[in-house]
Amino acid sequence: MACSGLLFNSFVDNKCFRPCHLKPAVSYPRSLSTSRVYLTPSLRISMSMEENGAPTQGLEVSRKKVPHVLTVAGSDSGAGAGIQADLKACAARGVYCSTVITAVTAQNTAGVQGINIVPDEFVAQQLKSVLSDMEVDVVKTGMLPSIEIVKVLQRSLKEFPVRAVVVDPVMVSTSGDVLADPSILSSFREELLMMADILTPNLKEASNLLGGMRLETVADMRHAAKLLHSLGPRSVLVKGGDLPESFDAVDVFFDGEEYHELRSPRVKTRNTHGTGCTLASCIAAELAKGSSMLSAVKLAKRYVETALEYSKDIILGNGAQGPFDHFLRLKHNSGTGVTFSGNDLFLYAVTDSGMNEKWGRPMEVAVKEAIEGGASIIQLREKTAETRKFIETAKACLEICRPYKVPLLINDRIDVALASDADGVHLGQSDTPAQVARALLGPEKAIGVSCKTVEQAHKAWLDGADYIGCGGVYPTSTKANNTTVGLDGLKTVCLASKLPVVAIGGINASNAIPVLGIGAPNLKGVAVVSAVFDRSSVATETRNLHSMLTEAVSKAN
Numbered sequence: 001m002a003c004s005g006l007l008f009n010s011f012v013d014n015k016c017f018r019p020c021h022l023k024p025a026v027s028y029p030r031s032l033s034t035s036r037v038y039l040t041p042s043l044r045i046s047m048s049m050e051e052n053g054a055p056t057q058g059l060e061v062s063r064k065k066v067p068h069v070l071t072v073a074g075s076d077s078g079a080g081a082g083i084q085a086d087l088k089a090c091a092a093r094g095v096y097c098s099t100v101i102t103a104v105t106a107q108n109t110a111g112v113q114g115i116n117i118v119p120d121e122f123v124a125q126q127l128k129s130v131l132s133d134m135e136v137d138v139v140k141t142g143m144l145p146s147i148e149i150v151k152v153l154q155r156s157l158k159e160f161p162v163r164a165v166v167v168d169p170v171m172v173s174t175s176g177d178v179l180a181d182p183s184i185l186s187s188f189r190e191e192l193l194m195m196a197d198i199l200t201p202n203l204k205e206a207s208n209l210l211g212g213m214r215l216e217t218v219a220d221m222r223h224a225a226k227l228l229h230s231l232g233p234r235s236v237l238v239k240g241g242d243l244p245e246s247f248d249a250v251d252v253f254f255d256g257e258e259y260h261e262l263r264s265p266r267v268k269t270r271n272t273h274g275t276g277c278t279l280a281s282c283i284a285a286e287l288a289k290g291s292s293m294l295s296a297v298k299l300a301k302r303y304v305e306t307a308l309e310y311s312k313d314i315i316l317g318n319g320a321q322g323p324f325d326h327f328l329r330l331k332h333n334s335g336t337g338v339t340f341s342g343n344d345l346f347l348y349a350v351t352d353s354g355m356n357e358k359w360g361r362p363m364e365v366a367v368k369e370a371i372e373g374g375a376s377i378i379q380l381r382e383k384t385a386e387t388r389k390f391i392e393t394a395k396a397c398l399e400i401c402r403p404y405k406v407p408l409l410i411n412d413r414i415d416v417a418l419a420s421d422a423d424g425v426h427l428g429q430s431d432t433p434a435q436v437a438r439a440l441l442g443p444e445k446a447i448g449v450s451c452k453t454v455e456q457a458h459k460a461w462l463d464g465a466d467y468i469g470c471g472g473v474y475p476t477s478t479k480a481n482n483t484t485v486g487l488d489g490l491k492t493v494c495l496a497s498k499l500p501v502v503a504i505g506g507i508n509a510s511n512a513i514p515v516l517g518i519g520a521p522n523l524k525g526v527a528v529v530s531a532v533f534d535r536s537s538v539a540t541e542t543r544n545l546h547s548m549l550t551e552a553v554s555k556a557n
């Protein structure tokens with residue numbers, strides 16, 4: 001990597017750019033710089049890296065082209081719109097997004113406080129860097145603040161054509177701040193619009209492009225879409241986010257032949273900053289995946305509506321227009337979740353609704369009693385409950401577990417874990433693979449996998465699980481036809497496992513001590529079902545078991 005020759009242009013003020021030299025922040029380790037790359041005809045790369053002179057195991061990586069959107073837009077420091085919205089929208093839609101920055105704005109929820117335009121030569125340089133190397137499928141444009149930048153873009157796209165161009169003709173922010181000088185209108189009309197496979201103006205932008213035409217009704221929007229289409233773009237979406245007195249959010253799509261009025265319920269929220277940038281990026285993302293234009297537009301609108309609905313109550317900033325949450329996650333990440341550790345496995349209580357029914361106990365009561373008796377983790381196991389009821393129960397149990405910092409995991413059901421924001425899941429060998437569960441749940445949730453063999457334990461580790469449950473140790477009534485591994489099988493798995501292990505299957509106060517005594521440091525605890533829940537007092541049984549286990553462990557140490 002020859003980084004020392006890089007030129008760095010400072011654009012602290014628009015006219016001054018001071019060349020200086022950037023030092024590489026990291027020097028690449030010799031092992032990587034000397035890695036050998038072999039390309040076979042089937043496009044599989046086999047990399048053999050050397051560490052400290054010793055060859056490591058060959059690493060097989062299969063190459064796959066990913067859909068790629070390049071956004072050419074301005075930065076919004078408040079990160080609701082502009083480049084930041086584009087990156088989030090593409091990431092949320094599963095598409096890679098590279099960025100050419102045309103301007104840096106000082107912006108927040110109150111408006112735009114400052115704009116610094118990137119010199120057009122440097123915009124050209126960014127475009128060349130990305131387009132010459134990175135197989136861009138679709139270019140999406142946002143803030144293009146100067147005629148020169150529009151020209152630079154036009155030249156770059158001639159040199160490096162892409163499959164589609166989405167043009168969001170950003171001119172004025174919703175706060176009323178000017179993002180492109182009106183003098184640029186002629187350049188938009190003469191150069192930019194021709195490049196567009198779709199043009200996505202809001203009402204004000206459509207009006208400006210059409211010489212100040214009044215746009216107050218859906219009929220006006222249809223008319224505007226047709227006039228704009230005659231200026232060169234292959235299709236037009238006139239966005240009605242700002243349409244006065246409309247109960248629905250209506251956008252008008254016209255492709256030169258057909259009109260489509262796309263309607264969604266108008267979400268009542270102040271958090272609409274960046275809807276336009278997000279919509280255009282999402283259209284670009286869907287086109288990059290191979291969608292037709294109309295499907296891309298429909299999906300993008302649905303995505304914006306969903307994100308607005310989810311984010312309608314979040315509070316960020318004191319201004320009139322707040323950002324929204326592209327990943328539909330912020331509300332849940334209130335910091336109340338419990339981080340799993342192997343020691344939580346010490347006394348692992350697995351619920352059973354049949355036993356609760358038998359003893360006339362609501363699930364919440366059973367869970368509270370188990371925790372008060374010393375259970376260190378709870379797994380909700382519901383084989384028959386309706387999904388909605390299961391989610392409600394999980395939420396109610398989480399309210400009980402959180403103050404005690406006891407993790408609550410859901411058996412089998414990733415959907416229920418996500419919907420209730422539980423602390424993780426426990427999966428059997430025939431449930432969703434742990435690797436898929438990890439991708440769905442993210443890095444912070446706990447995942448446990450039931451394993452009977454060393455191979456399964458190894459796979460669970462490779463797949464990103466946090467612990468394994470090993471058993472059945474003894475025969476059990478809660479799992480019919482379950483083969484037992486016995487204490488020997490348990491020990492074999494524990495000694496091989498890289499993950500902490502909890503023993504499960506037929507364990508109770510009379511046989512728990514020999515389990516903990518097998519002599520495997522990875523065995524962190526025992527899981528129980530009937531031993532605590534099929535009893536008249538869950539709290540008493542759990543307490544007894546807890547003190548027995550604690551005593552056995554302290555004696556062993």
Ligand SMILES: Nc1ncnc2c1ncn2[C@@H]1O[C@H](COP(=O)(O)OP(=O)(O)OP(=O)(O)O)[C@@H](O)[C@H]1O
Nearest residue numbers: 174202239240241242249266267274275276277279
């Ligand atoms: N309150 C709302 N509820 C539902 N959808 C909305 C709402 N506001 C805007 N939209 C939708 O969001 C998309 C963007 O439209 P809008 O007219 O807000 O763009 P814009 O003015 O360019 O946005 P920006 O603030 O990013 O510049 C459109 O599909 C529009 O229908």
Ligand SMILES: Cc1ncc(CO)c(N)n1
Nearest residue numbers: 074075076081082143173
């Ligand atoms: C940088 C930037 N681009 C686009 C918009 C339009 O929402 C904005 N407010 N800021």
Ligand SMILES: [Mg+2]
Nearest residue numbers: 170202276277
């Ligand atoms: Mg806009």
